[in-house]
Amino acid sequence: MSESMSVIGVIASGRGSNLQAIFDAIDAKTLSVQVGVVMSDKKDAEALARAQIRQIPTVFLDPKAYPDRPSYDTAVVHVLLEHCVQFVVLAGYMRIVTKALLDPFPNKVINIHPSLLPSFPGMHAQRQALVAGVKISGCTVHFVDEAVDHGPIISQAAVPVLDGDTEQSLTARILVEEHRLLPMAISLYTSSQIKSIQNGKKERFML
Ligand code: GRF
Numbered sequence: 001m002s003e004s005m006s007v008i009g010v011i012a013s014g015r016g017s018n019l020q021a022i023f024d025a026i027d028a029k030t031l032s033v034q035v036g037v038v039m040s041d042k043k044d045a046e047a048l049a050r051a052q053i054r055q056i057p058t059v060f061l062d063p064k065a066y067p068d069r070p071s072y073d074t075a076v077v078h079v080l081l082e083h084c085v086q087f088v089v090l091a092g093y094m095r096i097v098t099k100a101l102l103d104p105f106p107n108k109v110i111n112i113h114p115s116l117l118p119s120f121p122g123m124h125a126q127r128q129a130l131v132a133g134v135k136i137s138g139c140t141v142h143f144v145d146e147a148v149d150h151g152p153i154i155s156q157a158a159v160p161v162l163d164g165d166t167e168q169s170l171t172a173r174i175l176v177e178e179h180r181l182l183p184m185a186i187s188l189y190t191s192s193q194i195k196s197i198q199n200g201k202k203e204r205f206m207l
Contacts, residue, residue: 006190007036009085011076011093016047017175018091018112018182023054025183033190037083039076041095057083063095073100080105087190091182096148109144110189112182114174116140116156121149126171129161137161137170139178141185155185 010019019038025031038051039059048058059079066072077100080088090097090111102109115125117140120132129137138158145151157177161170 008087009080010089011039012047012091013094016050019047021179031183036085070098070100111144113149157181
């Protein structure tokens, strides 16, 4: 393990296939980071088991043990800092994050979402795309702000929406791209290859 390798913390609520894509990219040496800790708000998240197999520290924090979102996020930050985390990846994390998590990690929290944002934020993005009848959908990696699935876009990948697609078939097609896009975006942002530019009042990011 190189001394200069960035340490990331991954937070996931479920299956953890995007976490697995990060591990696979590390193994394939296309991504050069260390995963310092994997956290979850769900005790039985498969993501935790995937990390445990690799002897990566895992921490489950029960939201019910905290009075509100900021105090939960403060506890999350405490764990992340304890594990020397420099960058945070939300990979299927189903909670809304607050300033208590974002302020200690300015422009250092990213999320993956299964639509071409700003279209279809929130739950069931693939279903929303089918209902809207779009012909192209995809996934987005973006910096996280306090709004849901909002914040400067880092990278996107598009897939066609085919006649006869079901939510399941579209989800599967998008997931293939998520697993490609997320490790790539992590590599870009941990190696400081993303520049912030001001476009009017908006902050944008480019390579
Ligand atoms: C992915 O589709 C991700 O974009 C969304 O939640 C899903 C998580 O899947 N935010 P997994 O847990 O990484 O398998």
